[in-house]
Amino acid sequence: MPRRTDLHRILLIGSGPIVIGQGCEFDYSGTQACKALKEEGFEVILINSNPATIMTDPDLADRTYVEPITCEVVERILERDRPDALLPTMGGQTALNLTVELYQRGVLEKYGVHTIGASYAAIQKAEDREQFKDIIQGLGLHVPLSGSIHSRQEAIQLIETIGFPAIVRPSFTLGGAGGNIAYNREEYEQFVEWALVTSPVKQALIEQSLIGWKEYELEVMRDLNDNVVIVCPIENFDAMGVHTGDSITVAPALTLTDKEYQRMRNAAIRIIRAIGVDTGGSNIQFAVNPKTGDQIVIEMNPRVSRSSALASKATGFPIAKIAAKLAVGYTLDEITNDITKVTKASFEPTIDYVVVKIPRFTFEKFEGSDPTLTTHMKSVGEAMALGATFKEALQKAIRSLEIDRFGLCSMYGLDGLYQTNQSAQTDQEVMAEIRTALQTPTANRMWQVADGFRVGLTRDELYAITHIDPWFLEEIRQLVEFESVLVHARDAITVERYTRAKQLGFSDERLTQLLKHPVDTMHALLSSSGLSLPVAYKRVDTCAAEFEAHTPYLYSSYGTACEARVTDRKKVIILGGGPNRIGQGIEFDYCCVHSAMALQEEGIETIMVNCNPETVSTDYDISDRLYFEPLTMEDVTHILDVEQPFGLIVQFGGQTPLKLSWGLANIGAPILGTSPDAIDRAEDRKRFGALIDELQLRQPRSGMAQSHDEAHHIAETIQYPVMARPSYVLGGRAMQILYDADALARYLHTHAHNLATHPLLIDHYLDGAIEVDVDAISDGQQVVVAGIMEHVEMAGIHSGDSACSLPPYSLNPTIIEEITKQTIALAKSLHVVGLMNIQFAVQEGQVFVLEVNPRASRTVPFVSKTIGIPLAKFATKVMLGKTLAELGLTEAPTLTHMSVKEAVFPFTKLGALDVLLGPEMRSTGEVMGIDGDFGWAFAKSQAAAGNALPKSGVVLLSVKDADKVRTVDIAQRLCRLGFTLQATKGTAAYLREHDIAVESVNKIKEGRPHIVDVIKNGQICVVVNTVGSAASQDDSAPIRKEALYQGIPYFTTIPAAKAAVLGMEAMRKGKLRVRPLQEYQAALKGMQL
Amino acid sequence: MMKKALLALADGTTFEGTALGYAGETSGEVVFNTAMTGYQEVLTDPSYTGQIVVMTCSHIGNYGITDEDGESIRPWAEGFIVREASHTASNWRSQESFSDYLVRQKIVGIEGIDTRALTRHLRDQGSQPGVISHITMNPKTLIEKARHTPSIVGQDLVSRVTCTEPYSWNEGTGLWPTEISSGHPDSTPKPSTSYKVVVFDFGVKLNILRRLVDVGCEVHVVPASTSAEAVKAMTPDGILLSNGPGDPDAVPYAVETIRTLIGWRPIFGICLGHQILGLALGLESHKLKFGHHGANHPVLDLRTRKVEITSQNHNFAVGLSGPHESGSQGPEMFQSPWGQVLITHRSLNDECCEGLLGVDMPIMSTQYHPEASPGPHDSAYLFRQFVEKLMQQQTT
Secondary structure: OOOOOOOOEEEEEOOOOOEOOEOOHHHHHHHHHHHHHHHOOOEEEEEOOOOOOOOOOOOOOOEEEOOOOOHHHHHHHHHHHOOOEEEOOOOHHHHHHHHHHHHHOOHHHHOOOEEOOOOHHHHHHHHOHHHHHHHHHHOOOOOOOEEEEOOHHHHHHHHHHHOOOEEEEEOOOHHHOOOEEEOOHHHHHHHHHHHHHHOOOOOEEEEEOOOOOEEEEEEEEEOOOOOEEEEEEEEEOOOOOOOHHHOOEEEOOOOOOHHHHHHHHHHHHHHHHHHOOOOEEEEEEEEEOOOOOOEEEEEEEOOOOHHHHHHHHHHOOOHHHHHHHHHOOOOHHHOEOOOOOOOEOOOOOEOOOEEEEEEEOOHHHOOOOOOOOOOOOOOOEEEEEEEOOHHHHHHHHHHHOOOOOOOOOOOOOOOOOOOOOOOOOOOHHHHHHHHHHHHOOOOOHHHHHHHHHHOOOOHHHHHHHHOOOHHHHHHHHHHHHHHHHHHHOHHHOOHHHHHHHHHOOOOHHHHHHHHOOOOHHHHHHHHHOOOOOOEEEEEOOOEOOOOOOOOOEEEEEEOOOOOOOOOOOOEEEEEOOOOOEOOEOHHHHHHHHHHHHHHHHOOOEEEEEEOOOOOOOOOOOOOOEEEEOOOOHHHHHHHHHHHOOOEEEOOOOOHHHHHHHHHHHHOOOOEOOOOHHHHHHHHOHHHHHHHHHHOOOOOOOEEEEOOHHHHHHHHHHHOOOEEEEEOOOOOOOOOEEEOOHHHHHHHHHHHOOOOOOOOEEEEEOOOOOEEEEEEEEEEOOOEEEEEEEEEEEEOOOOOOOOOEEEOOOOOOHHHHHHHHHHHHHHHHHOOOEEEEEEEEEEEOOEEEEEEEEOOOOOOHHHHHHHHOOOHHHHHHHHHOOOOOOOOOOOOOOOOOOEEEEEEEOOHHHHOOOOOOOOOOOOOOEEEEEEEOOHHHHHHHHHHHOOOOOOOOOEEEEEOOHHHHHHHHHHHHHHHHOOOEEEEEHHHHHHHHHOOOOOEEEEOHHHOOOEHHHHHHOOOOOEEEEOOOOHHHHHHHHHHHHHHHHHOOOEEOOHHHHHHHHHHHHHHHHOOOOOOOHHHHHHHHOOOOO | OOOEEEEEEOOOOEEEEEEEEOOOEEEEEEEEEOOOOOHHHHHOOHHHOOEEEEEOOOEEOOOOEOHHHOOOOOOOOOEEEEOEEOOOOOOOOOOEOHHHHHHHOOOEEEEOOOHHHHHHHHHHHOOEEEEEEOOOOOHHHHHHHHHOOOOOOOOOOHHHHOOOOOEEEOOOOOOOOOOOOOOOOOOOOOOOOOEEEEEEEOOOOHHHHHHHHHOOEEEEEEEOOOOHHHHHHOOOOEEEEOOOOOOHHHOHHHHHHHHHHOOOOOEEEEOHHHHHHHHHHOOEEEEEEEEEEEEEEEEEEOOOOOEEEEEEEEEEEEEOOOOOOOHHHOOEEEEEOOEEEEEEEEEOOOOOEEEEEEOOOOEEEEOOOOOOOOOOOOOOHHHHHHHHHHHHHHHO
């Protein structure tokens, strides 16, 4: 069937901010959908609150609403733009849930919009556990024993039939949030209570636990002609019990016989038909009993998902793109396979390599969080690798993670050891420790399994503890055994053995660890034998080489025929950002993608190197050539050898490529833009200090301590409060603000163990200062200050975690002028060619330079979208030698609107002890609010972040003494807005002195009912809570936590509370207005749309 | 240290790897199979007689071997080429490891070679004879041997695999149901009468017999050379022409026999059986460059525009002689001595003829394998269609 002609305008809902369980895979799918629909001539209307996405680029859709993804906003958009159809399957659970809400409220009917892809009925059938269960059972298939409950009473009755262990899950949440396994009655009751609170519909699901079963996922596509194909079977390395997002996963499925696989495939096809997903992709999860082969259907997502992104990258079959085409009427046999160009999309990819995905976690940033892997997703990113065999792919995936592990390195110092059974050599204590550690699934489990083999645990024993399929265990055992062979032959490594090691995926880094001598000698050995290192690049072609691949989507493999087919065009390599993590995420992928686009505009061949399967950058459509490879010196060097590029871009992928820049410069890589030396000058403390002095700028007083005594001395000299951090940290890790010597002593005790080798950096903390982020672009001569962002939270809160406003909402013009001047001076002195980001602090009219990063920053997409200038594209062109003048960029436009960026945090998912913001970055994503004034922009940013400001109710105030003066104004304005105030004693007394009516409430220590009781009882609509000392932080943590879990907006700084008041005032004054980015940008250019 | 082995192709290309399976030497036409599951079914498919099979999937042998999954009583492939063989088995049904099985069944194999490079070579240069040796590492000798390996063109491989005596079969697919459509659940009541079907064994896969039993047939298997008179004497309700190895032109006796049976009782041809039926109807055969061997082949039903993902294994195909219009706009019709025949299916990959249906006489055939095993069950309904034909035949 050809494209539908009755549709013209299609609304696409994005997934909003990056949160755990809903990452940048939805930028990949959304971007593909936008492009596919545009290609077919549809007018695309998009809503997504996440500015860091490629999909919200104004070029991608016709109207791009960077607005909160809420029913109210979408209704305004429908009213304004009148789309014919809504495609709800591209924006994750957010889009599905909103579609359900729009339908239920009658909004879709009111505006005559119908859904394409998946209907309301199909969404309900897949999402409503009871309906789903009935349908699956009606097909003669099995689901876990389960039931849904709305009360504790019902829960207790239900457990009688289900039995322990049982999973307790709140209904309608993202990424399995809140799923917990209860082994006993006590745990069960506790989890039930929590699940009922967490579920947006106050419903929980109780389910038979299939712990220890094997887990699989199938990606299924269906078209309007009822043709169904399975894109890829994915097998989980970790058994059931670990969320699939937190599992190591493998494609293709490796331990199913054809009979078993076809049974699963048949079930999947029958399910998608019965649920009635009209077109597009769905993900269906199965559990398989390893002892009987019994199969149970776990769940279905009637939409594209993290797994579909993975399956797309794993096979070369672009699920979202094809799903979008199917939604508008095409059938699979009418769509051409992009890679072969001769065959059709109506087939099932077959792969002749192995794909391994390993999740990446960030527990260390969340004090008190539990690193146990459960049915509740906790990972923040993932790396994927392809190899000819599982071993090769696994080892590549490990080094792609960038966690300083280059292989299955021992966690117990046992490298090189391998025992087939427990012998006298075995250290019983270590063995017991490993056994115990393996009982609990964590991110280290695979490494612990390797250590298990090292100390003589058998495959059967390890299987009994971990339930990891014996086939996978055997693969790890073979690697451990090979390592031991290598170590024992350390001094007589032959070319043959070295080559074998490389075929097994060993990195030179790991070989150096094992052999204790650098692998350079290995390379020498090879060349003396007249051999070169046989690294080859293979193509991902969807068809196991049956047809020729026309798309250069490449992965490396050792000792095999090379299919790189390098061109002789002028080419530039862009190094991507690797796996997402807190501090380095989608923003950098956005920059890499823009850079690729700019290179293409300049007629240069673009080559992308990255290993993150969630991203747009690893879509083979984005660059001319894609190397899906780990971002390590070794792997990147091989690509440089093969491609011999004209240039290499390291500015856009965040710290990952930047860390490689020195090494790459040393081997003569043609790095474009700002020189590695300039990067070092900005990063090296001493050299940077010299630069600041030379330019006569100010920095906070600081020192570097190599002993505890020295630390105390420095702190006294530069004066408290101070900010302490160990040298060589990323994203503010272990960085703390310390108010007195006691606090410093405590800090030294926990964080400073080896100061002689890793000195402690101590800066004077500019208390109460306003922090300012600046993004600028320079061609080496001219500097354009693109955006000056005023942080809402004060200095000391990590810039990635603070809300910020562009343009500044309170800074005076003199300060802005001074900041501009200093930015230009710094850019010129560092000879920046490309992008630069500077963080300033403004205290009592004085400007301090906190940090300079001569590279793309996290805020580039936010600034680009606000000012209507694609900075990363311009920066790329500048790096190629164009001047800003040639590009027509001589100054940033004067803005007629305000944008506010707000951060989004994973506290509820990780069960963090406290939610106070600090110098260590902890947000996973961001949203943008845009409007004519700051108040509305801020209010929108809060709504987009899921903390919509209320219009009336009771505001709870509890502030530290230093903040009391500034609280008066806030309280008065809240009263004027009609809010009722409650406050803890001290705050209440102070406010009463200023004639403000306020009711007192007990602090926790003061007896009940206390402040937390009041919040729990749902009497509060906003919490303002600021604290100083560590002791008061601990005391008040339950307040913030309760507000968080109750979904009540809370503010932990006075400036943020004030911004909220401005927001509520704006909401009182005017009505919500929505406007696409294209209109804002046209207004800047003085054009009428 | 692992023992080395060498693969040599007739065109002079060699690949060095590690010995796998039985220590010896073997020759055959080298073909690649892209299925990701079902190595045991591939090994035991009699259609692979005369061929050495390269599996493109990286890991082979992971789930071991079980008697239940054999497509015949023994492996038929002349040799096996894999990237990495698993020497231990992980599956609840496994009875033996893959590598032990190869040794026991005297199958010579090679592992540790770049199967992708080999596959690309076969794709570009065409499938061709080859030799795997664990005995000599001398490329010249082996290339020479490969060159002297007879081509499968014109060889009657069927006579090597067909049964010697007729037998009956009464086992169904049992635990492993095959239906995918929610509209046609497994519980479809079997016809009250059972239909007697004679199966010409050109190298039949057991799953064809199991599927016939599933749909209520009484199955009698006869040798390929059985005469039409002998078949008629068995008074079957229908006839199934099985899959089998090699070149359809090499079994003229079967083509002749089928000619005399067309129109007498409904006939269902599968793979080689389809080709034999095609030749009987007047189509011509041709050899494909590298054949179709895999479990992901899309086939378009030209009548309904529905696509089936099919299991395929053939080096030859039949089609109309001379230039003709491609059937992408709808089914093509051709005239046979018995009346009109529709070409109902074509490969979406290369437009190869994949299915025939008699308009004026009760025949149907598919180039692909509706019995799957290995591969998708999308086409399992064809066995039901065949039984429907048998029912119609009885009522008329």
